[in-house]
Amino acid sequence: MLLAAIVAAPVIAIAVAAMEPRWEVWRHLFETRLASLAWNTARLLVGVALGAGVLGVLLGWLIAVHSFPGRGFFEWALVLPLAIPAYVYGFVMIAFFDFTGPVQTWMRATAGPGAGLPDIRSYWGVVLTMSLVFYPYVYLLTRSAFAERGIVLVEAAKSLGQSPRTAFWRLALPLARPALASGLALALMETLADVGTVSAFSYDTFSTTVYRVWFGMLDRTAASQIALVLILFAAALVATERFARRRAAHTVSDARRTRRIEVSRGKRWLSTGVCAAVLGVAFVLPATMLVIWTARSVRAGTVASSYPSLVGNTLMIAVAAAVITVGAAVLLAYTARRLRSRRLRALTAVALLGYAIPGSVVAVGVLLVLSFADRIAGAALGSPPAFLITSSVVALLFAYTVRFVAAAYYPVQAGLARISPAMDESARALGATPRRILREVHAPMLRGSLVAASILVVVEVLKELPATMLIRPFGFQTLAVEVWERTNDAMWIEAAPPSLAIVVLGALLVGWLTRTGARQRALP
Amino acid sequence: MPLHKNSGRIALLAAMALAAITACERAPRDQTVTVYSSRSHYGAESVFVAFTRATGIKVEFFEGNNNEVLERLKSEGERTSADMLLTVDAGNLWNAAEQGLLQPVESKVLTANIPAHLRDPGNQWFAIATRVRTIMYNPKRVDPSELSTYEALGDPKWKGRLCLRPSSAIYNQSLLASLIAIHGEEATERIVRGWVANDPIYINGDTQILEAMAAGRCDVGITNHYYLARLLAKDSTLSVAPFWADQGGAGVHVNISGGGVTRHAKNRAAAIQLLEYLTTPEAQGLLASSSFEYPANPAVKPHPLLARFGSFKAQSVGVAAAGAHQAEAVRLADRANYR
Numbered sequence: 070m071l072l073a074a075i076v077a078a079p080v081i082a083i084a085v086a087a088m089e090p091r092w093e094v095w096r097h098l099f100e101t102r103l104a105s106l107a108w109n110t111a112r113l114l115v116g117v118a119l120g121a122g123v124l125g126v127l128l129g130w131l132i133a134v135h136s137f138p139g140r141g142f143f144e145w146a147l148v149l150p151l152a153i154p155a156y157v158y159g160f161v162m163i164a165f166f167d168f169t170g171p172v173q174t175w176m177r178a179t180a181g182p183g184a185g186l187p188d189i190r191s192y193w194g195v196v197l198t199m200s201l202v203f204y205p206y207v208y209l210l211t212r213s214a215f216a217e218r219g220i221v222l223v224e225a226a227k228s229l230g231q232s233p234r235t236a237f238w239r240l241a242l243p244l245a246r247p248a249l250a251s252g253l254a255l256a257l258m259e260t261l262a263d264v265g266t267v268s269a270f271s272y273d274t275f276s277t278t279v280y281r282v283w284f285g286m287l288d289r290t291a292a293s294q295i296a297l298v299l300i301l302f303a304a305a306l307v308a309t310e311r312f313a314r315r316r317a318a319h320t321v322s323d324a325r326r327t328r329r330i331e332v333s334r335g336k337r338w339l340s341t342g343v344c345a346a347v348l349g350v351a352f353v354l355p356a357t358m359l360v361i362w363t364a365r366s367v368r369a370g371t372v373a374s375s376y377p378s379l380v381g382n383t384l385m386i387a388v389a390a391a392v393i394t395v396g397a398a399v400l401l402a403y404t405a406r407r408l409r410s411r412r413l414r415a416l417t418a419v420a421l422l423g424y425a426i427p428g429s430v431v432a433v434g435v436l437l438v439l440s441f442a443d444r445i446a447g448a449a450l451g452s453p454p455a456f457l458i459t460s461s462v463v464a465l466l467f468a469y470t471v472r473f474v475a476a477a478y479y480p481v482q483a484g485l486a487r488i489s490p491a492m493d494e495s496a497r498a499l500g501a502t503p504r505r506i507l508r509e510v511h512a513p514m515l516r517g518s519l520v521a522a523s524i525l526v527v528v529e530v531l532k533e534l535p536a537t538m539l540i541r542p543f544g545f546q547t548l549a550v551e552v553w554e555r556t557n558d559a560m561w562i563e564a565a566p567p568s569l570a571i572v573v574l575g576a577l578l579v580g581w582l583t584r585t586g587a588r589q590r591a592l593p
Numbered sequence: 594m595p596l597h598k599n600s601g602r603i604a605l606l607a608a609m610a611l612a613a614i615t616a617c618e619r620a621p622r623d624q625t626v627t628v629y630s631s632r633s634h635y636g637a638e639s640v641f642v643a644f645t646r647a648t649g650i651k652v653e654f655f656e657g658n659n660n661e662v663l664e665r666l667k668s669e670g671e672r673t674s675a676d677m678l679l680t681v682d683a684g685n686l687w688n689a690a691e692q693g694l695l696q697p698v699e700s701k702v703l704t705a706n707i708p709a710h711l712r713d714p715g716n717q718w719f720a721i722a723t724r725v726r727t728i729m730y731n732p733k734r735v736d737p738s739e740l741s742t743y744e745a746l747g748d749p750k751w752k753g754r755l756c757l758r759p760s761s762a763i764y765n766q767s768l769l770a771s772l773i774a775i776h777g778e779e780a781t782e783r784i785v786r787g788w789v790a791n792d793p794i795y796i797n798g799d800t801q802i803l804e805a806m807a808a809g810r811c812d813v814g815i816t817n818h819y820y821l822a823r824l825l826a827k828d829s830t831l832s833v834a835p836f837w838a839d840q841g842g843a844g845v846h847v848n849i850s851g852g853g854v855t856r857h858a859k860n861r862a863a864a865i866q867l868l869e870y871l872t873t874p875e876a877q878g879l880l881a882s883s884s885f886e887y888p889a890n891p892a893v894k895p896h897p898l899l900a901r902f903g904s905f906k907a908q909s910v911g912v913a914a915a916g917a918h919q920a921e922a923v924r925l926a927d928r929a930n931y932r
Contacts, residue, residue, distance in 0.1 A: 101927035168810040169801075182809070190795065271759045271795040271932060281761055284660040285923035287688065429661070436668045538661045554656055 079434030120200025125207025133215035152575025156265030207252035250313035303425030362565030428535035484518025687916020718853035747787015756814035760926035770918035
């Protein structure tokens with residue numbers, strides 16, 4: 070309860086800070102861009118939900134129940150786009166597909182000056198980019214859902230004279246609904262919180278408006294109120310996710326995963342082609358561009374000498390954040406499972422909203438809470454203890470926890486859901502102590518989920534920028550900050566080495582996660 | 594708890610990580626000026642190295658973007674380790690002064706080196722370099738005689754041929770703010786509505802606008818001059834040229850990068866020393882040659898590459914006006930539907 074309150078505190082602090090009425094700003098927004106903002110944000114969410122949803126489900130279904138050339142490789146490789154920060158991917162997409170990029174330059178050279186593509190800096194460009202970078206959440210979660218029972222369902226359908234397609238639409242997809250909902254909730258929360266990518270595309274949403282009002286109109290209270298709108302959007306997402314989960318049956322089927330559907334040769338290669346195309350655009354393309362730019366940067370001699378310490382710093386803070394965040398997520402998920410307190414559940418739901426709030430807004434919430442705690446401690450001890458604020462590492466880790474606890478909570482929750490209460494009961498009936506149940510039943514069954522949750526958090530922290538910028542300790546440099554400093558003056562070639570380092574580290578972790586996950590079948 | 598067995602070990606690990614990270618926070622503070630900067634120091638490092646060599650005072654940087662640096666300074670209050678704030682855009686400096694983050698500095702060196710319109714009337718901040726935000730065009734497709742004022746970019750002949758950064762860019766907010774200071778709100782809104790009526794192509798980056806122009810995506814646009822200078826330094830054949838706007842009227846929009854001493858500076862004297870040094874001819878020469886900005890000290894010549902851009906008449910409103918009208922400029926852009 071206390072923990073949930075602590076993690077939820079910054080979100081609540083923003084809400085409290087937003088209480089002062091700012092009718093005048095709202096009236097101005099209402100008269101000017103509010104309608105277009107709401108429309109932009111809503112259609113972005115719908116577009117990304119469709120894009121990431123279709124890609125994730127299609128790939129999850131292909132991989133889970135079909136056999137085709139390269140399946141084993143694609144099973145883990147398709148998760149790799151998670152390693153790429155959305156803002157870096159957005160820039161690569163623009164650099165590649167823009168009017169001045171290689172694709173359109175080539176088209177003009179071969180087919181005359183009139184040739185070209187529709188403008189990438191458009192609604193479709195943003196939706197395409199975000200779908201490609203966020204689909205792995207849906208893919209990861211639906212794939213394991215399909216893997217658990219997909220093949221059984223297909224065979225059952227066959228015995229009733231129905232095609233695999235019917236099995237998918239009538240059985241597998243409805244049964245995978247909770248997994249799809251969780252995956253989409255994560256993807257859409259990321260979409261809501263994003264500022265870097267949409268600004269690169271000059272696409273205005275509520276999150277960019279938080280900045281516009283905060284720094285352009287210099288009104289932090291009104292900015293917090295707009296952040297509250299974001300929080301409401303996120304709350305709607307979380308509620309939808311819960312609703313989709315509510316009537317879900319959480320049984321574990323015992324399907325042997327070696328059997329898969331055999332299809333015709335043409336279809337097999339088509340499956341390979343689809344996977345290769347997605348992986349190519351979502352990972353190979355950006356990785357290749359970064360490698361080329363890094364090579365140019367090395368040749369130009371603009372690579373900083375401090376990389377070992379940068380990588381060390383980044384990894385250290387990411388690991389520390391993962392330990393704390395996953396610990397918090399485990400405690401929250403366990404208490405939610407044990408206690409059926411409505412107040413606790415509400416608080417936990419608020420704590421999860423941090424995932425949908427832009428990092429800088431979370432950072433301000435954290436600073437508000439810490440300076441409040443500082444003042445209380447100061448009043449209690451009679452002297453102002455400089456500890457909480459000045460040791461910003463604490464503040465930073467706190468911010469990461471608030472921002473990413475949802476990313477750890479969902480896998481842990483999914484892992485816990487697989488442990489049916491019947492198991493606890495049978496263990497107890499056999500005379501096991503609660504501690505022994507934890508150690509010998511829960512721990513082994515949860516291990517995969519914990520690894521998955523930790524790696525998700527580590528990868529998120531590797532990519533995190535705005536909160537880090539605002540509250541990092543003096544002189545503390547991470548890879549993402551280095552990327553920002555280089556891109557500040559549009560020095561994209563120079564920004565490539567740290568970007569590449571983030572992608573490589575993230576890809577190694579993600580690859581390791583999914584490969585061990587596939588072996589232990591312990592993914593969420 | 595499934596982690597029970599390991600939790601002690603993990604806590605120890607986390608504590609060690611914490612200790613290691615906090616250790617690098619504590620650097621010796623004597624003879625060090627700490628600068629919070631939102632001005633990228635890449636390329637401008639030589640001037641700070643020269644300062645350290647001349648005075649023995651070390652310079653430490655903390656970098657972030659404008660907004661983040663200001664928020665941080667504000668939330669740290671009197672505990673801040675910053676002695677000096679270095680940033681781009683007069684709007685940001687004006688905000689910092691407005692929010693009580695800077696302190697006045699009375700220095701004969703600074704007032705002698707920096708003209709009055711390039712510093713705060715209350716001497717809380719000073720320019721160290723200036724940048725011109727003006728009209729750029731592709732000379733292969735546009736004759737300079739077709740160009741005149743910012744307002745004239747609203748002429749229907751530029752429909753579909755104009756590239757603009759969105760109004761979220763502070764450089765554009767400052768440009769609009771200066772136009773408000775000169776022409777008033779109504780006239781400025783008319784100017785912006787003219788641009789918007791031409792269906793501008795929005796590209797969020799000055800360099801990208803210039804590249805798009807060279808490739809023929811658009812024919813005219815508005816950017817800062819030094820982005821063009823940087824591109825020309827790499828490729829002198831690039832087909833983009835600057836046109837000084839409003840020369841028959843109020844003059845072209847000039848903005849600054851500059852700095853001030855923070856209100857709670859621990860090393861006030863050293864910070865003033867650094868600020869003064871940055872305005873000396875020696876330092877101004879180093880700055881100008883690395884960033885392609887114009888020197889703020891009128892006694893110093895700009896980079897030779899800028900000579901071919903020619904001379905210009907600058908807006909006479911002080912750069913402080915940019916800050917005072919910034920919020921109005923944002924609202925005006927909202928009303929005019931300027932993205």
